[in-house]
Amino acid sequence: MEMMDKYARLLIKTGVNIQQGQTLVLSCPIECSDFAHRVQKQAYQAGAREVVIRWGDEKSARITYDLAPSEIFDEFPAWSKTFYDDYAAKGAAFLTILATDPDMMKGVDPSRISRQAKARGTALEAYRSAQMSNKHTWCVASVPTRAWAQKVFPGMAEPLAVEALWQAILTAVRVDQHDPVDAWHRHQEALDVRVKFLNDARFAALRYRNAIGTDLTVKLPDNHIWFGGGDECAKGYVFMANLPTEEVFTAPQCRGANGRLVSSMPLNHNGNLIEDFWFSFKDGVVVDYGARQGLSTLKELLATDEGARMLGEVALVPHDSPISNQGIPFYNTLFDENASCHFALGKAYPTCVQGGTDMDKEQLAAAGVNDSLIHVDFMVGSADLAITGIQKDGSELPVFIDGNFVIR
Ligand code: ZN
Ligand code: ZN
Numbered sequence: 001m002e003m004m005d006k007y008a009r010l011l012i013k014t015g016v017n018i019q020q021g022q023t024l025v026l027s028c029p030i031e032c033s034d035f036a037h038r039v040q041k042q043a044y045q046a047g048a049r050e051v052v053i054r055w056g057d058e059k060s061a062r063i064t065y066d067l068a069p070s071e072i073f074d075e076f077p078a079w080s081k082t083f084y085d086d087y088a089a090k091g092a093a094f095l096t097i098l099a100t101d102p103d104m105m106k107g108v109d110p111s112r113i114s115r116q117a118k119a120r121g122t123a124l125e126a127y128r129s130a131q132m133s134n135k136h137t138w139c140v141a142s143v144p145t146r147a148w149a150q151k152v153f154p155g156m157a158e159p160l161a162v163e164a165l166w167q168a169i170l171t172a173v174r175v176d177q178h179d180p181v182d183a184w185h186r187h188q189e190a191l192d193v194r195v196k197f198l199n200d201a202r203f204a205a206l207r208y209r210n211a212i213g214t215d216l217t218v219k220l221p222d223n224h225i226w227f228g229g230g231d232e233c234a235k236g237y238v239f240m241a242n243l244p245t246e247e248v249f250t251a252p253q254c255r256g257a258n259g260r261l262v263s264s265m266p267l268n269h270n271g272n273l274i275e276d277f278w279f280s281f282k283d284g285v286v287v288d289y290g291a292r293q294g295l296s297t298l299k300e301l302l303a304t305d306e307g308a309r310m311l312g313e314v315a316l317v318p319h320d321s322p323i324s325n326q327g328i329p330f331y332n333t334l335f336d337e338n339a340s341c342h343f344a345l346g347k348a349y350p351t352c353v354q355g356g357t358d359m360d361k362e363q364l365a366a367a368g369v370n371d372s373l374i375h376v377d378f379m380v381g382s383a384d385l386a387i388t389g390i391q392k393d394g395s396e397l398p399v400f401i402d403g404n405f406v407i408r
Helices: 003-015 030-045 058-067 070-074 078-089 110-123 125-132 146-152 158-172 180-201 295-302 361-366
Strands: 023-029 050-056 093-097 138-141 205-209 215-219 248-250 257-262 267-269 272-282 285-293 311-316 342-346 375-379 386-390 396-401
Touching: 003 030, 003 093, 003 138, 003 158, 003 180, 023 030, 030 050, 030 093, 070 110, 078 125, 110 125, 110 295, 146 158, 180 248, 267 295, 267 375, 272 295, 285 295, 311 375
Parallel strands: 023 050, 023 093, 093 138
Antiparallel strands: 205 215, 205 386, 215 257, 248 311, 257 272, 267 272, 272 285, 311 342, 342 375, 386 396
């Protein structure tokens, strides 16, 4: 089987794990239509009832940002909200191919982008909440686009850059291995060991320190749960929300972060790069911040709502992992977050506290689970990162030394 079909099959089988008679909603850039068609075939062969494709077009989005009247950025069409709500209610699986030019929105008025993101987030709040509680299955993956490949491999001619990015992606998702599905089983076992260690340790807090200036203590909720790799959906079968995935993650106590957190990789946020940025936290809230590049984008992001200034995810990724070992900044969060320890600003996964998926907003807030219209991951991992687990009685246990897990 050709590599790309092998990859398409992995997304259908291991990613969304499509079920007999289930509908697949596939979101994909128009530039990647060839790959979308391969996915479509694999989905039908695996028993899908229908494959519904939503084509994305970032060039058209750029023209809209540049030329449309201002008021449209506060709107989100009702038909589009109905689309997501309806297919989610019907139990569809949602597969998103994420591939953007990291410089596509350079120079666009950042308030237009953030207002539109907010309008979309508000309209799709119920859909996203259901997704983050695993009420329906979903998967985010990537394939190269020309502009993205040239950003990652600037010295290469375009076709070579695209080829190189394909290779990097196929390595990251283990499709270059003899039996990718089996490779993912073995990887899952390795993630399970880390998850068990962290769930057994029941740390009250984690302290992060490295030489670029991070010194942060973040509390964890009493009944927090760590996850990694596959997630179980409401119907009881396992899917993989991100491909690749190298992280184990949980929710932080959203009022419990104190200290300074320094980014270790650029962040591509809605087509703008934010670089060399940092946050100061007091009792969970960002009280000061800065960035060498993209400060206005960062400012807009933090201003989204109250929860946007608090943490919603703590994720541990060894510095020695198949993605970071490639030594490539992907400028695509799906890859960069799986090459590096990261946090997210914004909404936390309700699954990460005991009973969280059955809690209402007030109960989640009382449990310390952050809520926001945004969930934006950013990278903080480095080769010298040390993480110490602090237990309820104050005793300490090393979790990371020199960028890697103490347990293997
Ligand atoms: Zn993550
Ligand atoms: Zn995340």
